[in-house]
Amino acid sequence: MSKIPLQFRHNGRDVAIFVDGGTNLLVALRELIGDMTPKFGCGQGGCGTCSVLIDGELHLSCLTLAETVAGRSIETLDGMKQGPNLHPLQRAFADNFAAQCGYCTPGMLMAAKALLDRNPSPSRADVIEAISGNICRCTGYEPIINAILAAAGGRASA
């Protein structure tokens, strides 16, 4: 099978790769671009840890055909911090102990960023709705919800 040339923006940088037909975006990001921040959890859209933003919208990269993102802009957790500075959401996750094993964290952060980008002052219900496609095994969600609300409130809540 011939390879398909594919170009898109990855965290603000233009990338060009060759993919096999049927390759999903998660595999393209991890194995061809080398961005390991989107995690492989279930591979069928059930856990949310592979979440990325495509043109600002939240998507499950494991269910997205790589070739459908041609010319579009992909954001992953790898592009979240600015230089040495953590993104306010990352800082809030740390301050609120919103990670234990950390495997869900990339997906949670991307879901949270998608929310705050379109709704800077969400309610608690909005936050719950926004992360409802993401499974966390360790935290009981409460610290994650608190972290997102804290980041939205612009305060580094202790």
Next chain:
Amino acid sequence: MTRHRGRGMASINYPIGMNLGGDPSQALVHSNPSGKFTVALSSIDLGQGMKSVTRQICAETLGVPVEDVYVDTADSDTGPHCMGSFASRGTHRVGNAVMAAAREARGVMMEAAAEELEVNAADLETDGRGNIHVKGAPHRSISTKDVAIAAQFKQGKTISGRGIFLVPLSDVDPETGEMSPATCYAHACLVAEVEVDDETGEVAMVRMDSAYELGRALNPRLVEQQLVGGAWMGVSHALYETPEPYYPDPAHGPRDFVEYLMPGPGDICAHDIAVLERPAPDGPFGAKGPGEMCANPVLPAVANAIFNAVGVRIDDLPITPEKVLRAIKAQGGARPQARH
């Protein structure tokens, strides 16, 4: 359709670690030429915070800043033996081993400092900020970095220590067979409030209130995190997840996260936790371990709350809507019990 509220409680008496003698963990502590310390463990931090807690224990015992301690974990090729991260044993067993190792290393460090300052080691104390000075004469001082350099390059000493914690074997009374199965117990009580829908059998968590007695909380935020997250796992075991819903028939078993159910962020409830600190006599700085006990009381409390709400006693986990509904039908309808 009626939604019935019910409240149930459970108390637990939780032994820390494995029982009846043994259950060893080892730790090695050494100083680097920079005056920083490395703790070598083969114990694993799965995210609960054992690296943070053992780092605190080591720093406190050595008398140096926590920033000066690095904990290297999870390699059984390079770390000393550890039984593993389970049975809520990490803080207690590994913490005790780290404490013993740090104590030995501190002894060497103080001897090396004494040689540099030309005083008796018994007259020295650490200030917790990276310096060692003569008691009552803080100007007679040397930094741990300079002590490490002197030990390594001048005195030819390694500032290091070995530690192991081994639970003493419990003697068996030949007459009664009585023995002490564990040396350290933690305790908890949890009240769960649920709402049971008598038409669908669905159980919704309304709130939880709990009290945990777990020795000294060495890192209160990590303890809180463990208790909040662990209660969620308890709810999950009580109401949602099972690999074998029709045990022993493997048919219809879950194959993925869509079928293997767990509560999502919309299914959680408020949980008010009180932490009671009663230091354990044999724990590192009095710590026990909140590990697994955080999930345990939730299951019986939820089962009791369901009984209180609709009068059905389900003793088969998880308590799915199907089981609740069948039980309600079998007794001819919901029978709410008295509320206390």
